[in-house]
Amino acid sequence: MTVPTAIPVSLLTGFLGAGKTTLLNHLLREPKAGRIAVVVNEFGDAGLDHDLVEQAAEDVVLMAAGCICCSIRGDLSRTLTSLLARRQTGMLDFDRVIIETTGLADPGPVHHTLLVDPQLAPHFTLDGIITVVDAVLGADTLDQHSEAQAQVAMADRIVISKMDRARRVDTQALKRRLDRLNPRATRLQANHGAVPVEALFHLSPLRRETGPQNVMDWLSAAPLPQSKDPLAGLSGFSVPQPGLTAAIEPSSHHAFDNRIVTASIEIEEPIAPGVFDFWLETVIAARGADMLRMKAILHIEGTAPPYVIHGVQHIFEPPVPLKTWPHKDRTSRVVLIARDFSQGDLDHCLDVLRMRPKEVVAEM
Numbered sequence: 125m126t127v128p129t130a131i132p133v134s135l136l137t138g139f140l141g142a143g144k145t146t147l148l149n150h151l152l153r154e155p156k157a158g159r160i161a162v163v164v165n166e167f168g169d170a171g172l173d174h175d176l177v178e179q180a181a182e183d184v185v186l187m188a189a190g191c192i193c194c195s196i197r198g199d200l201s202r203t204l205t206s207l208l209a210r211r212q213t214g215m216l217d218f219d220r221v222i223i224e225t226t227g228l229a230d231p232g233p234v235h236h237t238l239l240v241d242p243q244l245a246p247h248f249t250l251d252g253i254i255t256v257v258d259a260v261l262g263a264d265t266l267d268q269h270s271e272a273q274a275q276v277a278m279a280d281r282i283v284i285s286k287m288d289r290a291r292r293v294d295t296q297a298l299k300r301r302l303d304r305l306n307p308r309a310t311r312l313q314a315n316h317g318a319v320p321v322e323a324l325f326h327l328s329p330l331r332r333e334t335g336p337q338n339v340m341d342w343l344s345a346a347p348l349p350q351s352k353d354p355l356a357g358l359s360g361f362s363v364p365q366p367g368l369t370a371a372i373e374p375s376s377h378h379a380f381d382n383r384i385v386t387a388s389i390e391i392e393e394p395i396a397p398g399v400f401d402f403w404l405e406t407v408i409a410a411r412g413a414d415m416l417r418m419k420a421i422l423h424i425e426g427t428a429p430p431y432v433i434h435g436v437q438h439i440f441e442p443p444v445p446l447k448t449w450p451h452k453d454r455t456s457r458v459v460l461i462a463r464d465f466s467q468g469d470l471d472h473c474l475d476v477l478r479m480r481p482k483e484v485v486a487e488m
């Protein structure tokens with residue numbers, strides 16, 4: 125009797141806007157990567173991430189909205205079990221799974237779920253944790269967000285994205301930071317997600333060296349400047365207990381959760397030309413640094429294709445036209461993830477997009 129081999133699962137993580145989906149899309153276009161089932165965890169109700177992953181429509185599984193740390197256990201277990209059932213009945217054919225986490229996810233609970241869930245452990249094996257770090261904003265993000273530190277500390281591979289934008293001084297500071305947080309993981313550099321596929325898979329042999337104690341040591345060596353407890357908010361490493369599984373049991377939640385607010389809007393009517401530009405310029409000028417992430421699919425009045433716009437703090441990419449609308453309707457959808465806003469203020473900020481040009485100028 126042949127024992128079925130466990131399906132490798134790669135965890136693709138990295139802070140908001142670091143370049144995870146860009147890397148994933150590169151992998152999905154690469155024949156050498158094999159057949160991949162993708163699990164995407166959304167942040168924000170408008171469900172935009174799903175539409176931004178290319179080429180794998182029927183194999184992309186969308187998980188419930190919210191933070192992967194909170195929702196992961198039951199949802200991940202159900203999602204992977206369902207993928208397995210569909211594979212066993214021949215409805216889906218895939219060689220490996222990639223889970224793209226939200227940018228605020230702590231990889232600890234996902235790792236834990238894969239290791240100990242009795243439904244999953246016999247069928248899936250963690251191939252590796254791939255963490256994407258933004259070459260330009262990465263060092264600052266690591267200073268500010270414990271989630272970003274956990275993502276780097278647990279990585280088997282670190283992919284430094286956006287090298288095309290980075291200055292030497294940015295990358296030197298970042299590399300020093302990464303040396304302290306995770307001296308073990310090999311680093312790759314990526315421009316627009318282009319990396320050799322072989323370097324991202326078969327990482328499990330490296331994992332033997334990653335005990336909870338290693339991660340504890342690296343995180344302790346690189347505390348958040350403003351935090352007395354360098355481990356605050358991380359995935360339970362602060363409370364080591366006997367045995368591996370106990371030591372990685374999540375014990376607390378994000379230290380900065382109460383600073384991060386998300387809001388989304390769906391607008392059925394086309395947005396008036398100029399309104400979006402004016403709104404964006406005003407938002408960036410007023411609070412650019414706190415707009416951790418903005419994603420939008422927009423229907424601008426008088427234009428046929430939908431436009432995708434990405435923003436990461438004050439850095440916004442030029443709008444990219446999509447060939448087709450991802451859904452039958454032409455509803456614009458905008459997701460914002462911001463720091464130090466009240467929910468009311470962030471919701472109101474998005475409501476401005478429903479206004480006509482004269483109203484917007486008066487409002488902002």
Ligand SMILES: Nc1nc2c(ncn2[C@@H]2O[C@H](COP(=O)(O)OP(=O)(O)OP(=O)(O)O)[C@@H](O)[C@H]2O)c(=O)[nH]1
Nearest residue numbers: 140141142143144145146227285286315316434441
């Ligand atoms: N210049 C440049 N831009 C990049 C690169 N990689 C990604 N980007 C851009 O960075 C923005 C965010 O990229 P995504 O791949 O969506 O980032 P993400 O980590 O999936 O974002 P979230 O899922 O929201 O956390 C997009 O506008 C990308 O086009 C790169 O190597 N160079």
